[in-house]
Amino acid sequence: xxxxxxTLRAQQHAFTAHLRDPQAVAAPAGLEPRRLAxxxxxxxxxxxxxxxxxxxxxxxxxxxxxxxxxxxxxFATHRCQTPLFTELAAEFVQWLQAQPQLPHPALAxxxxxxxxETALYQLSAAPLPPxxxxxxxxxxxxxxxxxWPLLYQWPVHRLGADDAPTALPAEPTxxxxxxxxxxxxxxxxxxxxAVYLLSSIGDQPGRDGHTYLQQLAAAHGLxxxxxAGPGAALLQQFLQAxxxxxxxxxx
Numbered sequence: 029x030x031x032x033x034x035t036l037r038a039q040q041h042a043f044t045a046h047l048r049d050p051q052a053v054a055a056p057a058g059l060e061p062r063r064l065a066x067x068x069x070x071x072x073x074x075x076x077x078x079x080x081x082x083x084x085x086x087x088x089x090x091x092x093x094x095x096x097x098x099x100x101x102x103f104a105t106h107r108c109q110t111p112l113f114t115e116l117a118a119e120f121v122q123w124l125q126a127q128p129q130l131p132h133p134a135l136a137x138x139x140x141x142x143x144x145e146t147a148l149y150q151l152s153a154a155p156l157p158p159x160x161x162x163x164x165x166x167x168x169x170x171x172x173x174x175x176w177p178l179l180y181q182w183p184v185h186r187l188g189a190d191d192a193p194t195a196l197p198a199e200p201t202x203x204x205x206x207x208x209x210x211x212x213x214x215x216x217x218x219x220x221x222a223v224y225l226l227s228s229i230g231d232q233p234g235r236d237g238h239t240y241l242q243q244l245a246a247a248h249g250l251x252x253x254x255x256a257g258p259g260a261a262l263l264q265q266f267l268q269a270x271x272x273x274x275x276x277x278x279x
Contacts, residue, residue, distance in 0.1 A: 075103055082117040083142045085188040086135060094131045114150065117143050133196070134182035141184035144205050145213045148176060155209065156273035164263040168275035169240070170233040174207040175271040177218065177226035185215060206271065221248070221255070222262060226271065234275050237263045 076099050080087050087095045106123050108116065121143045124136040132138075153173040183201045186192050202218035204226070218226075221244065228240050235243075241259040242252055266272045 072100065072103060075099060078113060078116060079120055082146065083120075083139055085142055086139050088188045089135070089138060089192075090131050098131060117146060134184065134187055137180045137182050138184045138187050141178070141180065141203075144176065144178065148174065148205055148207050148213050149211070151207070155207075156270050159267050159273045162267070162274055164237040164267045164272065165241075165260055166236050166238065168234045168236055169229050169263075169272050170275045171226055171230035171272050172206075172270055175226070176205045177223040177230070178203045178205060179220060179223045179227075185217075204271070206269075224248075225259070225262070226266070229272055 076096060079099055079102075080095070090098065102120060102123055106119070108119055110116065110119060121136070121139050124130060124139050127136070130136060151174065155174055156170075156172045180201045180203070181196060183193060183197060185201070185203065200220050202220045202223040204216045204218045204223075205213060206216075207213050224247070225240060225244055228243065229235075237260070238256075241255045241263075244259070245252055245254045263272065
């Protein structure tokens, strides 16, 4: 790198460091404060608008001042790894999950819940083909890439509402998010056991439903066949809804 290129690089770093955190990082010498302020407002307001559009319930939960302060902290401390606006939300969720303290204890989970809808809507994947006449208890299974089981400590689907809980509930909240044939992304409540079941099928495809149910029962300290009856009915529901399907079905 030439001296001129190194100098330009240093100037750019100093300039952007100030724009990220103007309260803590002094502006490079020789720059007009009025023009600097234009850049500061432009960059921060663009980020604030993008994230606010992507996480409207988070904004409502925190209120505008606290949300703006959080985005300011993100802008000052995080170095994005993607140049794509469509992937910015995912990095913001990851940043929230890594923070030791947030303005609300449910914020990271709520942001993930809001991000999931956009991520699944944009996912390049095809639904499973019709399963045919099979018994999911006795054929190797897989989970649709367009069906995501989720488990949260907070009831994220209720946060932001007037009757939202203010304390951590005793039981986790299970949800299934699916992109359906019409392209719409829809959410449904699931029991935690159902979430574990679908997660197992997605993480370890190729086992039959009976095996998944036995493994689930053992993992939760239940008798081997404790879940056989209700589990068989649940697997059949998932099969007919396209959430799961036979492993050897054509793509």
